[in-house]
Amino acid sequence: MKVVYADNNASTRVAPEVTETMMPYFGEYYGNPSSMHSFGGQVAKKIDVARQQVADILGADPSEIVFTSCGTESDNAAILGVLRAHPHKRHIVTSRVEHPAVYNLCKYLAQNGYHVTELGVDSQGMLNLNELSDAVREDTAIVSIMYANNETGVIFPIEEIGVIVKQKGSLLHTDAVQAVGKLPLNLAMSTIDLLTLSGHKLHAPKGIGALFIRKGTTCTPFIIGGHQEKNRRGGTENVPAIIGLGKACELAKKYLPDEHTFVKQARDKLESEIMKRAPDARVNGSQINRLPNTTNISFEFVEGEAILLLMNEKGICASSGSACTSGSLEPSHVLRAMGVPFTAVHGSIRLSLSRYNTMEEVDYIIEQIPPIIKRLREISPYGRK
Amino acid sequence: MWDYTEKVKDHFFHPRNVGDIENPDAVGEVGSLACGDALKLMLKVDKSKRIVDAKFKTFGCGSAIASASALTEMVRGKTLDEAAMITDNDIADYLDGLPEQKMHCSVMGREALEAAIANYKGVKIEKPVDEGIIVCKCFGVTDNKIAHEVREHKLTTIEQVTNFCKAGGGCRSCHPQIQAIIDEVWQKEKEKALVGKGAMPVKKLTNIQKIMMTQETVERVIRPILQADGGDIELIDVDGDRVMVSFRGSCAACSGSKVTLKSTVEAKLRELVADSLIVEEITA
Known part of the structure; x- marks a missing residue:
């Protein structure tokens, strides 16, 4: 059966150009980039190219890019690195809707002697900047606020947040895993001190991430070992994946306009048509400040896992904030932080597109979802008769 | 990914006996929208107290719908007394097993059946598990219910309790209380066993x-x-x-x-x- 992939905030297809660029580095070019011989040295040169490509999409300097193994490692390296570099500062500010990589790390730190302020969000998923301003204190080592939310696509005004953080003399880290490749970034003119990105969210493979560390930012290395990455991250480089990430960033920069034309049009059509055809549904999160590829819709009186199962039967891949799909029975902390009623959280479905989707696929999803909802509502004891 | 058996998938994709019974002789309703799953079981019972028809409506995940469908198939043709013997494990077995995290779906089935039988008899369930002190606020689970599942299924960890009745699966703030209930149940069982053997006669405390x-x-x-x-x-x-x-x-x-x-x-x-x-x- 044909697979219609609408779960691009979970992971993305590796671009064929990326695979092609990587292939020789699994085979013939196996030298260690740290070696003195030119067989290894040629690999090091390719890593430099990749670093430049990653820097280019961020508007950063290549010296500010550190390759890591994933977004979670970048988040850990940023937060723990800053805390270790500023041991007298024991306070962290974050939000209640962060990805688990930040959310659970901050929970862990709170249990281990740090003070953590978790900022709430309103029903649109937005932060109150006055509250943020009040939260940052003299002993705040780091403020970690995501660029865009993975579940709802809601974008935070990160530059405004950065101005506040700068005024208060603290550092700003942002998990931009969902933003890079979807939103234009220019870190040369930015208030961001540290930024996380992940390869597999922008058509590079899994197992590769990067951390932007602004020149002059003190951040103790997270993985201690060899001199790789200018002593900022020990461990032999994941050469093929780094080269793949570089290529993916180059492509993402080239296709960035598509995100705001084709992808956005596709998402808008998907959302408005589903809302038109399925009664008792609501869109979760601000529709103004939102990633162009994401929609999060709650269907009342039905449960998300059951919806996903029936969508899966039709070859459609998506996600849900329902408790039954979380593996832990915990319904989405993001939707709950927004005050979405429990009933609507259970029936929430996230659809996230990419430049590889087609309008035909969008039309197919639009056709398939309303009857699935109707079918489950006929089984449900709730709802309109 | 879902680890469902073919039987579960079959009962989810093609649920049996969905719908309402007009003038049912017994109705059992458990769960709620807020909990994430709910089941309404309706029975038609003849003069010899045999279940001649069973229908259901479910709000819930794939295995909740499958468990309800299986339950209606299992009770049809049984007398009320025979049906009362059905346990949550029987429902899971009928479906060739449920994933561990989904055992609460079969528990919901058994509870709806208990509620329907009590409703038919016009009696209150002897020790309704819904009464007591709410321990898990996220899913509205009482201390009585947790203790019941712990005893019934010989549960020893919080994770198992969550699998069987969802308690502790939300914000986790009730985990210390759940642990206390587990400890209490097994402490009591141990004492009972010792008393049974006469090793520790109940004596006045100093x-x-x-x-x-x-x-x-x-x-x-x-x-x-x-x-x-x-x-x-x-x-x-x-x-x-x-x-x-x-x-x-x-x-x-x-x-x-x-x-x-x-x-x-x-x-x-x-x-x-x-x-x-x-x-x-x-x-x-």
């Missing part, structure tokens, strides 16, 4: 034992319950059978604290320490 057990029960069992509502309690003194306590936090100002004193504090101490205890509140 004063020091009584004080220590009272203190432990207040700390481990009672305080977590009150703290969950923003209240607290302090043990002031024990004099013979008189236990003197003082409420703190929101309990101190709460008009319902007299009820709490008897229904929670005294009940728990009598249950876990000695029947003869009388709890008194000391106000500052």
Whole structure:
């Protein structure tokens, strides 16, 4: 059966150009980039190219890019690195809707002697900047606020947040895993001190991430070992994946306009048509400040896992904030932080597109979802008769 | 990814007996929208108390729908007494098993059946598991229900409790209370076993034992319950059978604290320490 992939905030297809660029580095070019011989040295040169490509999409300097193994490692390296570099500062500010990589790390730190302020969000998923301003204190080592939310696509005004953080003399880290490749970034003119990105969210493979560390930012290395990455991250480089990430960033920069034309049009059509055809549904999160590829819709009186199962039967891949799909029975902390009623959280479905989707696929999803909802509502004891 | 058996998938994709029965002889409703799953079971029963028709409506995940569908197939043609023997494990077995995290779906099936049978007989269920103190606020699960699942399925970890009745699966703030219930159930079972063998005859507690057990029960069992509502309690003194306590936090100002004193504090101490205890509140 044909697979219609609408779960691009979970992971993305590796671009064929990326695979092609990587292939020789699994085979013939196996030298260690740290070696003195030119067989290894040629690999090091390719890593430099990749670093430049990653820097280019961020508007950063290549010296500010550190390759890591994933977004979670970048988040850990940023937060723990800053805390270790500023041991007298024991306070962290974050939000209640962060990805688990930040959310659970901050929970862990709170249990281990740090003070953590978790900022709430309103029903649109937005932060109150006055509250943020009040939260940052003299002993705040780091403020970690995501660029865009993975579940709802809601974008935070990160530059405004950065101005506040700068005024208060603290550092700003942002998990931009969902933003890079979807939103234009220019870190040369930015208030961001540290930024996380992940390869597999922008058509590079899994197992590769990067951390932007602004020149002059003190951040103790997270993985201690060899001199790789200018002593900022020990461990032999994941050469093929780094080269793949570089290529993916180059492509993402080239296709960035598509995100705001084709992808956005596709998402808008998907959302408005589903809302038109399925009664008792609501869109979760601000529709103004939102990633162009994401929609999060709650269907009342039905449960998300059951919806996903029936969508899966039709070859459609998506996600849900329902408790039954979380593996832990915990319904989405993001939707709950927004005050979405429990009933609507259970029936929430996230659809996230990419430049590889087609309008035909969008039309197919639009056709398939309303009857699935109707079918489950006929089984449900709730709802309109 | 879903780890469902072919049977579960079959009953989810093609659920049997969905719908309503007009003028049903018995109805059992459990769960709620907020909990994430709910089941309404309707039965038609003939004069010989045999179930001639069973229908259901379910709000829930794939295995909740499959469990309800399986249940209706299982009870059809059975007498009420025969149906009453069906356990949650039977429902899971009928479906060739359920993933561990989904066992609460079969529990929901059995509870709906119990509720329907009680509804037919016009009786209240003897010890309704829904009564008691709500321990898990996220899913509205009571201490009675948790204790019941722990005993019934010989559960020893919080994770298992979550799998069987969802308690503790949300914000996790009730985990210490769930652990206390697990400990309490198995402590009691152990004592029962020892008493059964005559190794530990029930004997009068010494004063020091009584004080220590009272203190432990207040700390481990009672305080977590009150703290969950923003209240607290302090043990002031024990004099013979008189236990003197003082409420703190929101309990101190709460008009319902007299009820709490008897229904929670005294009940728990009598249950876990000695029947003869009388709890008194000391106000500052």
